[in-house]
Structure formats: C-alpha cells, structure tokens
Amino acid sequence: MPHHTPLIATIVAGLVIAFIMGALAHRLRVSPVAGYLFAGVIIGPFTPGYVADADLATELAEIGVILLMFGVGLHFSLKDLLSVRRIAVPGALAQIAGATALGLGLALILGWSVVAGLVFGLALSVASTVVLLRALQARDAVKTERGKIAVGWLIVEDLAMVLALVMLPVIADLVNGAVSDGSAVARLLFVTLLKVAGFIALMLIVGKRLIPAGLHWVAHTGSRELFRLAVLSIALGVAFGAASLFDVSFALGAFFAGMILGESQLSRRAAEETLPLRDAFAVLFFVSVGMLFDPAVVVEQPWPLVATVAIIIFGKSLIAYLIVRAFGHPNETALTVSASLAQIGEFSFILAGLGTGLGILPPEARDLILAGAILSILANPFIFSLAVGRAPVRGSGVREVAAPATPASPTGHTILVGFGRVGRLIAAAHSGPGKFVVIETRTERTEDGEPRGLIFIEGNAADPAVLEQADIEQAARLLLAIPGGFEAGAIAQNALALNPAIQIIARAHSDDEVAYLKKLGADHVIMGEREIAARMVSLLEAT
Ligand code: AMP
Numbered sequence: 001m002p003h004h005t006p007l008i009a010t011i012v013a014g015l016v017i018a019f020i021m022g023a024l025a026h027r028l029r030v031s032p033v034a035g036y037l038f039a040g041v042i043i044g045p046f047t048p049g050y051v052a053d054a055d056l057a058t059e060l061a062e063i064g065v066i067l068l069m070f071g072v073g074l075h076f077s078l079k080d081l082l083s084v085r086r087i088a089v090p091g092a093l094a095q096i097a098g099a100t101a102l103g104l105g106l107a108l109i110l111g112w113s114v115v116a117g118l119v120f121g122l123a124l125s126v127a128s129t130v131v132l133l134r135a136l137q138a139r140d141a142v143k144t145e146r147g148k149i150a151v152g153w154l155i156v157e158d159l160a161m162v163l164a165l166v167m168l169p170v171i172a173d174l175v176n177g178a179v180s181d182g183s184a185v186a187r188l189l190f191v192t193l194l195k196v197a198g199f200i201a202l203m204l205i206v207g208k209r210l211i212p213a214g215l216h217w218v219a220h221t222g223s224r225e226l227f228r229l230a231v232l233s234i235a236l237g238v239a240f241g242a243a244s245l246f247d248v249s250f251a252l253g254a255f256f257a258g259m260i261l262g263e264s265q266l267s268r269r270a271a272e273e274t275l276p277l278r279d280a281f282a283v284l285f286f287v288s289v290g291m292l293f294d295p296a297v298v299v300e301q302p303w304p305l306v307a308t309v310a311i312i313i314f315g316k317s318l319i320a321y322l323i324v325r326a327f328g329h330p331n332e333t334a335l336t337v338s339a340s341l342a343q344i345g346e347f348s349f350i351l352a353g354l355g356t357g358l359g360i361l362p363p364e365a366r367d368l369i370l371a372g373a374i375l376s377i378l379a380n381p382f383i384f385s386l387a388v389g390r391a392p393v394r395g396s397g398v399r400e401v402a403a404p405a406t407p408a409s410p411t412g413h414t415i416l417v418g419f420g421r422v423g424r425l426i427a428a429a430h431s432g433p434g435k436f437v438v439i440e441t442r443t444e445r446t447e448d449g450e451p452r453g454l455i456f457i458e459g460n461a462a463d464p465a466v467l468e469q470a471d472i473e474q475a476a477r478l479l480l481a482i483p484g485g486f487e488a489g490a491i492a493q494n495a496l497a498l499n500p501a502i503q504i505i506a507r508a509h510s511d512d513e514v515a516y517l518k519k520l521g522a523d524h525v526i527m528g529e530r531e532i533a534a535r536m537v538s539l540l541e542a543t
Contacts, residue, residue: 010052011060013043014287015280022283031381033134036283037374040290057288058349061130063236064281065346066254067274068133070235072142072151073258074267078204080148081155081259088152091323095153095341096160098319099125102311110304112362115175119355120365122164124311124372126157128345129251130285131377135340135384140441140458146336149324153337158252159196161347165354166192166247172358192247199246203256207238211257212264219266231270232277234261285346286377292349293374297367304364308372313379317342332388339387343376344369413437415470417461417491418482422507426481427454437470462487464494472498480506480522485513492520 017039025035043052103121104114112120132154133142141147170188172178211234218230234257242253261267297305317338324334352369355361414430416423419440427436436454439461459466461482472478478495480488485508492504506522508514509529517525 006053007056010056011284013050013052014039014057014060014284017042018283018287031378033131033286033381034378036286037290037293037378040287041293041295042290043287044291044293046294046296052291054288054291057284057291060281061285061288061346062250064278064283064285065129066235066239066250067278068130068282069251069254070239070258071271071274071278072133073255073260074262074271075143076148076151076255076259077262078259081152084148084152087149087324087327087329088156091149091320091327091337092153092156092160094323095316095319096122096125096157099311099316102315106304106307106311107365112365113360115171115360116355116362116365119168119351119361120369123348123351123355123369124308124344125316126161126345126347126351127154127341127343128347128373128377129154129158130282131343131345131380132340134282135380139388141336145329146333149329149333150337150340153320153341155252155255158249158347161351162196162247162249162252163189163192165350168351168354168360169358172360175360195246196248196252199242199248199253200256203238203260207256208260211238211260212266215261215264215266215270219269227269228273231273235274289345289349289370289374289377292370294367294370297364297371301364301368304368305371305375308368309375309379312344312372312376313342313383317383335387339380339384342383343380344373345377348373412474412476413471414477414479415439415467415472415475415495416479416481417488418480418507419456420481420483423479423481426479437475439466439470461491462494464498467491467495467498472502475499475502477503477505480504480517482507483509485509485517488513488522489516489520492517492522496521 018036021035021039021042022032023035025032025038040057041047043050045051045054100118100121103124104117107117107120108114132150136142136147136150142151167185167188170185174182174185215227215230215234218226221227235254238257239250239253242248242256243250246253261270264270320338320341321334324337325331348369352361352366356363356366414436416426416436416438417440419427419438423438423440427438430436437457438454439457439459441458441460457466457469459469461467461470461480472495478492480491482488482491485506488506488508492506495502495504504522505524505526506517508517508525508527511527514525514527
C-alpha cells in the first residue's frame with residue numbers, strides 16, 4: 001500500500017468482515033451479533049493474519065454509542081426519565097452494590113486484593129449500552145414501561161461509572177501511598193458531581209432553547225444536506241463537548257443532546273437521519289469487542305471464567321429481578337429489565353483498562369472481564385428469548401380492543417398489516433366486528449385512534465409466528481398496508497406458505513416493488529404514486 005492508512009483499513013476490515021460473518025450468522029440462523037464478534041476475533045491480535053488497530057476500533061465504536069444514545073434521547077422526555085427514577089435510582093445502585101459484592105467475593109477467593117476485587121466487581125456490574133438498546137429496539141420496547149425502566153437504570157449506571165472512572169486514579173494513589181489524605185477523594189467526588197450537575201443544567205436551560213431553534217432554522221433552509229449535518233453536529237458535538245469540558249461520558253452527553261430535541265417536531269426526522277450511520281457504527285462496536293478477546297483465557301482460567309460469567313448472567317439478573325419485583329412491577333417487566341442487564345460491555349473494558357494501567361487490577365482480572373463480556377453478549381439474545389419470548393413478538397401478544405362481540409378466533413377474516421396513514425383509513429372505512437385483525441409493530445399506533453371492533457396484534461408481520469397468531473390459516477384476505485414493498489414481499493411469502501389460498505392486496509411505491517410483489521404471488525398491488533398521479537390527471541381533465 002502506498003500510504004499508511006490505519007483508520008481506513010480498520011473501518012473497511014471491520015465492516016467487510018462483519019458483513020460476511022453477519023450474513024453467515026443469518027444463514028445459520030444465529031444472532032448476527034455472534035457474527036460481528038467473531039469478525040472482531042478474526043481481525044484481532046490473537047488470531048493470525050491481518051490485525052486491525054484496536055484503539056481506532058474502540059474509538060469508532062464510541063461513535064456508535066453516541067449515535068445510539070442520541071437516538072434513545074430523541075424518544076425520551078425528561079418526564080419519562082423522571083417517571084422511572086423511583087425504581088431506576090435505587091435499583092441500579094442496589095444492583096451495582098450486589099454485583100460488586102459478588103465480584104469482590106470471587107476476587108478474594110482468587111487471592112486478589114480488596115481494591116482489585118472492588119474494581120473487578122464494579123466492572124461486572126455495568127451493562128453495555130449498545131447491547132441493551134439493540135435488544136430493546138429489536139422488540140420495539142424502548143418506549144414501553146419496561147424499556148423506560150431499563151433505560152433509566154442504564155443512565156444511573158452510566159452516572160455511577162462516570163464517578164468511578166474519575167475517582168479510580170485518586171483511589172489508586174491512596175492505595176499506593178502516593179497520597180495519604182482521604183479528603184482528596186471527597187473533594188474530587190464533589191467536583192465531579194458539580195460538573196455533571198453543571199452539564200445537565202446547561203443543557204436543560206440553555207441547550208433546550210438554542211439547539212431546537214437552531215435545528216428549526218436549518219430545516220427551513222430546505223437543504224437536506226445541511227439538516228443532516230446539523231443533526232450529526234448536535235449529536236457528536238454535544239457528546240464530545242460534554243466529555244471534554246464536563247468529564248461526562250459520551251453516552252450521557254449524547255443522551256441529553258437527543259432528549260432536548262425530543263420534544264421538537266423535527267425529532268423523528270432527526271432520528272431517521274442518524275439511523276444508517278448509527279447501525280454501521282454499532283456493528284463496529286461488536287467488532288471492537290471481539291478484537292479484545294484472547295481465546296487463551298478459556299484454557300488458562302476456565303473456572304474463574306465460569307464464575308465470572310455466572311455472576312454477569314445469573315447473579316446480576318437475579319438481583320435486578322428481585323428489585324423490580326420488590327417495587328411491585330409485574331413479572332414480565334422484571335424479566336425484561338433483568339435480561340437486558342445480564343451482560344457487560346464498554347464501561348467494563350474502560351474500567352478494566354484503567355485498573356490494570358494504574359496497577360490496582362491484576363491482568364488476569366482484565367482477561368476475565370473481556371472474556372466475560374464477549375460470552376455474556378453472545379448469550380444475551382438467548383437469555384432475552386428465554387425471558388421474554390422471541391424477538392419481534394412483544395410480551396402482551398393479542399390484545400382485543402373494546403370489542404365484546406369479536407370472536408377470539410375469527411375465520412374467513414381479513415388481516416391488515418400496518419396501522420399507519422394507509423391502514424388506519426382502510427380500517428375506518430371497513431370496520432365491523434370480527435372483520436379485521438391488525439398487525440402493527442408500534443404499540444403507540446395501536447393505542448391511539450379509535451380502533452373499535454378490531455383485534456390488534458403487536459409484532460412484526462414478517463415473523464411467521466405473528467402471522468400464526470393472526471390465524472393466517474383461516475384468513476381469507478391479507479392487506480399489506482406498509483410502505484416497504486420488499487418487506488411486504490417477505491410477509492407475502494410467509495403468508496402464502498401458511499395459507500396458499502389467501503388473497504393478497506399489497507401497497508407499493510415503485511415499479512420494482514410492484515413487479516416483485518406480483519412475482520411472489522400478490523393478487524393486487526397498488527402503487528401509491530401511480531394512484532396519486534391518476535387522481536391528479538382526472539382532476540386536471542375535469543377542470
Ligand atoms: P404508514 O406508512 O403511515 O401507512 O405506516 C405504516 C405502518 O406500518 C407503520 O405504523 C408501521 O409501524 C407499520 N409496519 C411497518 N412494517 C411492519 C411490519 N413488518 N409488521 C407490522 N407493522 C408494520
């Protein structure tokens with residue numbers, strides 16, 4: 001290569017190998033995350049062949065964390081955050097204390113010092129933002145009560161880690177005898193808390209006025225490119241500023257940047273603009289984790305590794321489960337919250353790196369943390385499925401809405417997929433008891449409107465299990481009222497496999513989609529733009 005281009009090489013190798021491994025994982029029907037992690041192992045330093053730059057990969061992963069947290073902030077209001085504080089604050093603190101105690105116990109058995117045990121335990125107590133948010137997003141559960149508790153919990157953990165990271169060097173000095181005055185610790189704690197409070201106040205008072213106003217101004221210029229740039233500048237700029245000026249984590253900074261935009265009309269567009277980048281960088285997060293994994297630890301410390309993984313997966317989740325139940329929340333909420341926290345990630349690596357760097361954590365502890373992270377991230381999709389059911393199907397399943405006369409298992413019925421601009425109009429024009437079963441991914445869509453006489457199923461219609469819930473075998477018609485024609489094609493294919501006689505009417509927005517849907521067996525395909533044009537022409541001719 002003529003130039004030394006480690007950044008480009010890392011991005012390219014990370015994305016390309018992750019793509020190949022992700023596609024392979026898809027074929028083998030395992031979680032794509034396993035593929036991304038494995039891609040990281042392949043380009044990591046512990047396997048032969050090309051070795052990507054681990055530091056650069058970690059930095060790129062941070063961008064993923066920033067964009068993810070920004071996206072979550074966009075869907076969150078201060079009210080949401082405050083509404084879960086009663087459970088999230090004590091819950092997260094109790095869980096951190098419990099998990100740290102378990103980690104300390106293991107450390108003492110292994111003969112490490114108390115301080116090493118505390119750092120080790122702390123590293124095991126914090127969940128990864130990326131893993132948690134992806135699991136919730138796959139189930140469209142971020143905005144549900146369970147999701148809000150999990151996100152609130154994450155924010156508290158994040159704040160606790162900000163404090164831990166700042167305090168660790170001072171504690172190391174104290175342990176090594178470099179300083180003997182305990183008041184230095186108290187002073188630092190106070191200053192750090194003051195900075196965090198200063199950042200939050202600045203965002204809520206000044207940022208809340210300036211940032212949405214700025215974005216509105218940009219939106220009115222009509223330039224898409226400028227709007228996109230503005231959104232990225234806000235997300236990355238605030239996160240970076242928060243980290244460098246206020247010592248707040250990137251994740252927390254980005255969350256607040258998103259939250260103050262959340263109430264603006266433009267938040268949905270802002271979320272859409274960051275989506276592709278967010279997904280690409282979140283993939284790099286998993287690759288960077290895989291790169292850190294040294295397979296030797298499995299052979300060298302098998303039992304400590306088993307104990308570490310057990311603390312992360314069972315110890316932590318049991319504590320979380322008990323706390324959520326103790327606060328009187330239903331079983332389902334407790335299971336979701338504990339499953340989403342049964343893993344560790346980026347903060348644990350930072351703590352482990354800092355701890356070993358300062359000489360207060362033995363290197364074998366760092367290896368256990370890294371291996372524990374990769375194993376718990378790999379196990380997370382299974383744990384989630386065990387706890388709360390398969391990915392796109394969300395807990396409550398079938399929900400009948402104000403329809404006493406509706407039969408529980410209708411036959412010869414119509415299944416309507418999508419309850420948005422199009423589906424809503426269809427249902428309004430044709431509603432009658434037992435006539436429609438509506439499948440919709442987004443809870444809030446099924447809640448608003450006046451869906452009398454309809455049976456609602458929350459879930460992704462592309463999942464055959466959801467179609468079966470809608471009694472597809474007995475249905476007469478399937479209306480695909482979703483904007484993505486290719487996604488609709490996948491639904492049509494699954495539907496026809498379950499009920500070859502079903503009549504399918506689909507919506508499309510391009511000629512390619514029309515051809516594709518027809519080829520897959522849709523009886524009628526309505527192309528939105530063509531209908532609009534036809535109506536305009538008829539009006540033109542009438543005048
Ligand atoms: P609109 O484009 O406004 O008609 O909205 C389309 C609706 O379809 C939205 O409410 C989406 O949440 C919903 N939707 C999109 N894809 C699916 C899917 N695969 N399964 C169920 N609902 C979906």
